[in-house]
Amino acid sequence: MDLSLIVIVVVVTALAFDFTNGFHDTANAMATSIATGALKPKVAVLIAGVLNVVGAFLSVEVAKTISSGLVDEAQISPVVIFAGLIGAILWNLLTWLLGLPSSSSHALFGGLIGATLVAAGAGAVNFGAVLSKVILPAVISPVLAGIIALVATYLAYRTTARADDGTVKKGFKAGQIGSASMVALAHGTSDAQKTMGIITLTLITAGVLAPNSGPPFWVILASGLAIGLGTYLGGWRIIRTLGKRVSEIETPQGFAAEASTTAVILTSSHLGFALSTTQVATGSIFGAGAGRRLAAVRWSVAGQMAIAWILTLPAAAVVGAVAAWAASTGVVGTVIVALVAIAVAAGIYAASRRRPVTADNVNDVGDDAAVRHEPAVPA
Numbered sequence: 001m002d003l004s005l006i007v008i009v010v011v012v013t014a015l016a017f018d019f020t021n022g023f024h025d026t027a028n029a030m031a032t033s034i035a036t037g038a039l040k041p042k043v044a045v046l047i048a049g050v051l052n053v054v055g056a057f058l059s060v061e062v063a064k065t066i067s068s069g070l071v072d073e074a075q076i077s078p079v080v081i082f083a084g085l086i087g088a089i090l091w092n093l094l095t096w097l098l099g100l101p102s103s104s105s106h107a108l109f110g111g112l113i114g115a116t117l118v119a120a121g122a123g124a125v126n127f128g129a130v131l132s133k134v135i136l137p138a139v140i141s142p143v144l145a146g147i148i149a150l151v152a153t154y155l156a157y158r159t160t161a162r163a164d165d166g167t168v169k170k171g172f173k174a175g176q177i178g179s180a181s182m183v184a185l186a187h188g189t190s191d192a193q194k195t196m197g198i199i200t201l202t203l204i205t206a207g208v209l210a211p212n213s214g215p216p217f218w219v220i221l222a223s224g225l226a227i228g229l230g231t232y233l234g235g236w237r238i239i240r241t242l243g244k245r246v247s248e249i250e251t252p253q254g255f256a257a258e259a260s261t262t263a264v265i266l267t268s269s270h271l272g273f274a275l276s277t278t279q280v281a282t283g284s285i286f287g288a289g290a291g292r293r294l295a296a297v298r299w300s301v302a303g304q305m306a307i308a309w310i311l312t313l314p315a316a317a318v319v320g321a322v323a324a325w326a327a328s329t330g331v332v333g334t335v336i337v338a339l340v341a342i343a344v345a346a347g348i349y350a351a352s353r354r355r356p357v358t359a360d361n362v363n364d365v366g367d368d369a370a371v372r373h374e375p376a377v378p379a
Contacts, residue, residue, distance in 0.1 A: 006334075010078045010202045013085045015226040018195035020092040021104040022052065022230020025191060027239040028101075028261065028281035029183035029231075032254035032288075034362060035243030038176035041234070041359035048184035049232030055188020056196075056224030059269050063196035063215050070129050071112060073204045073211065075120040079327050079334060080112075081202050083119075086341045087111030087320030093348045095308055099237040099245075099357075102308040103276035107316040108194055109134050114317030115324035137268060137275035138309070142283030145264045149284040152256035153291025160252065172251035179258035184231070186265035187277050188224060193269070195223040236357040242282065244363060247289030247297045257281070257288035279309060 029051075030044040039047070088104070088111040095102040109130070116124050160168045196215040199222075203209040209216075215223075243249065249257070261277075261284045268275045282305060289297040323341075327334040 006078045006082070007202060007206045007208070009334075009338075010082045010085070011199055011222075013082055013089075014195050014198045014202070015222060017085050017089050017092070017104075017108065017198075018192065018223055018226035019230040020089055020096070021108075021191055021195070022049070022227040023233045023235040024092045024096050024104050024230075024238065025101075025187060025278055026231045026235045027242045028277045029180055029187055029258070031239045031242035031281075032249050032257050032285060033176045033180040034239060035249050036173065036176065036251045036254045038173040038251060038254065039180065041236075041239075041362055044180070045232050045234040045359075047181055048187075049228040051181055051184035052188035052192065052231045053224040053228035055185040055190075056192035056220055056227065058185075058189045060193060060196065060214050060220070061269065061271070063193040063200060064212075070109065070126055070133070071116045071201075072120070072124045072126070073201055075124040076116055076205055077119070078202050078206055080115045080119040080324055081198060081205065082334070083115035083323035083327050083337065084108070084112035084320040085198065086323045086337060087114060087316040087318070090319055090341060090344055091312060091316045093345055095312075096235055096237060097348050097352050098308075099241045100305060100308040101238045101242055101278045101282050102305070102312045103138070103278045104191065105194055105276045105278075106134070106138065106309070106312040108198065110313035110316030111320035111323075112198070113313075114320035117317075118321045118324040119328060134275075138279060141264055141268065141275045142279040144283070145260050145280045146283035146287030146290075148263065149253075149257045149260035149287030150291040152260055153253050153288045156252040156256050157292060169251050172255045175255045176251060176258060179255050179262065182262040183258050183265070183281065186262050186269070187231075188227060190265050190269045190275070190277050192220075192223045192227045195226065196220055199223065234359060236359065236362045237352070240357055240362050241301070242285055245298060245301050246282075246285050249285070249288065250292065253288035253292055256291065257284040260284040260287065276309075 026045055026048055029048045033039040034041050034044050088107040091107040092104055113125055196219050199219045200209065200213060200215045204211055204213060261281045264280045265277055286297065286302060323337045327337050
């Protein structure tokens with residue numbers, strides 16, 4: 001396949017992943033604000049989409065980590081990156097269908113690592129960087145965010161214990177608009193960079209950019225717009241899970257969860273850690289649920305999420321590896337990979353239409369068996 005053509009294909013595929021990342025992760029910023037009524041659903045996703053675009057311009061440290069740290073760009077080609085992106089996109093779509101807030105970041109890393117292993121062997125993967133920049137933050141960040149949110153929730157209720165309930169709710173609703181907006185900004189700063197890094201890595205492997213180059217302006221702009229558009233469309237299934245299936249979130253808890261998420265994400269982005277905003281936001285929501293006395297936290301939902309988190313990187317790696325093997329046969333193999341991916345994506349979308357979740361019913365969990373039948377566990 002002509003070099004310029006495959007580069008264009010990879011860039012378009014990377015932006016398609018960025019789009020799925022947007023609607024897959026909208027819940028990170030807006031689930032609790034929608035659940036508490038602080039923001040109307042469509043207004044929430046509009047704010048999140050705009051701030052995702054703005055956030056994309058705040059930092060490129062994570063992008064540099066991906067483009068120059070995880071794999072040896074000298075040993076892979078744009079075709080390998082294309083295969084890795086296919087693994088990430090399909091995992092994102094599957095978990096979206098199931099309403100599971102899995103990590104788009106780890107899907108991307110898994111797909112890229114799996115494809116690289118098949119194409120260039122284990123020597124082309126920097127496992128030290130994978131451990132320090134991906135796996136350890138994945139273990140630490142949700143726990144840290146949960147602890148911060150738990151403490152913040154406890155303090156929020158203690159400091160407002162004697163205040164008028166209506167005034168407290170009104171005040172925290174206003175606060176949630178600001179805190180949710182900050183999460184959306186932080187999400188754009190963190191997650192848009194991952195696509196920037198992949199596109200930059202593609203341009204480096206194709207010889208368009210010099211090794212260790214940062215993302216050009218057009219890459220930053222395109223990545224920001226793609227994730228912003230995906231966010232605006234709203235990942236309503238995952239918004240319902242985080243907003244309603246974890247715990248009945250009140251406004252002080254929502255504010256505490258969002259503030260904790262923002263603090264952890266922005267700190268990690270500044271340090272260049274490519275952590276999962278999904279895991280951070282989920283950890284914060286569970287911490288906020290546990291921080292309110294007698295709050296009902298559904299820990300079985302946490303178990304489902306944990307399984308998805310554990311499977312994300314290896315599952316995406318397997319798909320990326322298979323795609324890389326097929327694409328390595330030449331143009332025909334690459335075309336087959338693309339057609340199969342499109343067919344699977346279309347099938348997942350068709351399946352989602354059987355029980356659609358929209359802005360109109362995102363807070364309606366009356367027919368959700370997991371919520372209706374599962375006994376609440378006091379925290």
